[in-house]
Amino acid sequence: AVRLPELAVDPLEDFRVDEYTKPGKFVINTIEDRTRWLDFVHWYRESMNDYTDFWMQITRKYFPQKPIYLCTGGDASSPHGSNFAAQCKVVAGHQGGIRITNEASKYATNFAITNWVSSAGKFYNAYFSFEPAGKVTEKGVVCRLYNATATGAKGLHFYEGNLFDSELKTDVFVDNLRHLYKGSVSKCIGVMYPDTSLILGDISSSDFLKGFELLREYTDYIFLDDLTIEDGILDTIKIAVICCGEIYKKQTLDILLKWVSEGGILIGYNIEKIRSAEADENYQSVLFNTQGGNKEIGKGISFYNPIKINLKEGQKEAITGAQPTFIPLMESNEYYQKNLLDPLTEFLASQGHFVTNGILNGVFEAKVDHRILLLNTEDSEVQTQITLPDGGKQSVTIGYNRIVEIEY
Template sequence: MSDGPRLTTGNLSVDVITHSAIGARPDPNYTPSIPSIEALRELKDQGLWGYEDYIAWGVVEPAENRWDWSHHDEVCRRVTAAGLVYIPYIWCHYPPIWLRDDDRITLMRSGNGGNICYMLSIYDPRTLDWYRRFYEALKAHFGDRLTEVYACFLGPFAEGNYPLPYANFVVDVGDCPDGQYWCGDRFALPLFQAAMRKKYGSIAVLNAAWRAELGEFAAITFPPEIAGGGPAQKGLARPVAQRRRWLDFIHWYHQTLIDFCAGSVDCVVEVFGRERVAAKPGGNCGGMNPVSWGTYNPGFAKMAGAKRIALQSADSHGAYWADKWTSSAYAFYGVPYRTEAAGGLTTEAFIQRTFSDVSCGASRLFSYELDKHMSTCVRYLPLFTGERGQTDVALLAPTTLHYLGGDVAPAIAAGMHLRDYFDYDVLDELLIEDGALERGHYRVLIAAHCPVVEAHILERIRRWNERGGLLIWAMAEPVQTVEGNTDLWINTATFEGDRLGKGWMFGTGPDTESLAAVAGRVVYHSDTLLGGPQPMPLVDGQGDSVWTTVRTHELLFLNVGTETVEKKVPSNASPIELTLPPRSIVVTTRQ
């Protein structure tokens, strides 16, 4: 459905799940807590648009073919009577008690086979049949009363994660420790083998890539560290000979989850129609989620773009680099961007979250804590138009380093430091591969702490650079490919800058000061370079703890510091003089 400045909230019926047969604290005598129509109407009057209701399969079908929707009927009645939109958030990944031990299903199992959690296996093709059965029962009961439905994925909260223990306060998740790779059931390995056959074609080609001596595809196994729950050697410490096999596994592991979620979306679309469907892919933990979690945001954005549905990303708390890593993919693949705030945010943190969301093009504002943040939500809701901040600068995400288990914190810290000087997008290697540098009309690409990159991605960057792009690479050591090759064009870049075709490339050290110095020159004064393109309008460029976002008709400012800042902003007319209190958003008309 179409988005606009809309305020939503959720968590209805979580208490019912908690005290149900599948819950963390089963209690057959529990009396559900449902907000009164009066309380809901008050929220409506303050600006709330929609309320999410968690509908769990294990609650509404307590015995096979015996459905009980009575609780959710009452929730729906009250929500709609208050003038709000009732939005089911589906939890059918936890099967009912009567099905847990049934051979008609498979439960998710860790790679070492020692852990079994109470979530349906994404590898078993029968799982989507069960999902479809639930969606059809939901449609049969509610009919056309539902404006929007959130498809169920996996993870602890029906999002785009592999099993994790963090919903154990709501539901009995089974034996579900963090840090595992969940590919231990009988369906998983044959799917991996088939994927490798499709990629390589012949076992000889695979052996060359993996530096292995396998006799047939049926001899393929998962990397040995899967049984131990994680790689023993991480990042560049992983021997070159082991990298490709590991990366092939991780790409398959992530894509298999995305493909399963796409299948769930297809089921909901077929039952309810595309215009009613949205989904929650999980968040980014303020950076890039642990690799074992499977929450590959750009991959989910690509899937959602192909399915033409909206996504609602979690963990929003103003971590700008992470939000741009997610939202840049949403924008590139044409996905409406919605966010959920992390819980426990202070007012100051919530305001920073709001600024980040608005700058990233969010069209909905969601909070679980309206009692704390309603006034902030109402104040800034008109900014949620879906328009992103204007920039022709991009940062490269250290995708390959992340997949190899390396430390991406320095890259994120560098990005957060640069945000004080200018706005930017963050491009994952997937976006580079799919043409984002060219189609996104980026003038500048900055790669900070990206020591290992796929060779074909480096080639895409080089071609863009030669056509006139401006490239800055901050490195503590020579850049290398997955195969360990360091004899690369980028390793000849100097601090002063070097021509490459029609473009320029710069190399700096890993420190943020030298990076910011070169970046400031290139971003705001690129016309001083021989053949350099016209720079972006000078609206910031000062290290004053003020973030600036440019939109079509307005400038947005957020002072992330602790002291009031007096800022003079250049404009086509006279300079704009602003007083910016700490942790507040100031909006001025663009001249």
């Protein structure tokens, strides 16, 4: 049953309330309850997609030669009724695009909440653009420029105050504007988006954000989800990662297993029991060496690290805004560098893939038009050594709040 919250109704304002009211939660006690809730959310989202399809069709009819966008946003939680991959597929059918309105001022967070749209948009050939949810800082100005280029966005919207309410914002915008362009983005790593786990409450929004923020600082990647996997997105990547959420649809897991057995590379960490939503069937031992290390699966291979990424107590629900969202981890960056990321770099190198930066030093990388784009999010200049696609090394200095491009 759904537990509905108490609502304070003003008799003069009808159902308008000033205080924030959280949505009710579906109580899940059995696998049947789980399936029932997933079916309901799917129906709700598909109803919204039907509505989207109708209006995109009408808009395209009267504006046959113009770019048309579905304006969407938020974090795709169940009450929002949005599945960003499905929205991309719908608008692509009308030669349309997505304008997602949820960026803020921290690059890693912006990436985590826009990557579903940019990944599915590219896969379904739906163009997309980014809009901030509100105010942004001077770092937000630069990281938004970077996110647009690093994903292949068609557009980037700024409110006037985002750029002109301080000279500092205007200056950093002008200094970095040359790095804003639409190029050919190259990514060979895909990470499982834990949509089912989020719907079921198996993980929190903070688990989601921090897990993907940490991995993004290590390397660049696209999101994989139930719909895009069903439609063949695994054929566009070489490496798949499961690192957040343990409950996935059985069909998704079966397709993933088949892809690995045919030569794919699968990585897993921060997970202990991967299982199907419909029957609770355990896939952990099928996909991974549960003790850690490599496992050959047909023509492919998997690598598992039993390390966990734990948040400090009380950090469960994250609400993004104009200021960066700070979500503290139980362990230090140095701990995860040594025990998670360095072993991962070694494994990937053994498979012929060289991680460009691979260090938690506030520097982010992306590959666009045979260039490596580097973003410095630290509070000072950073000197680092990157690895080129052929395995060669190059030292780079990146100024504060700057973007640097390296040709290869």
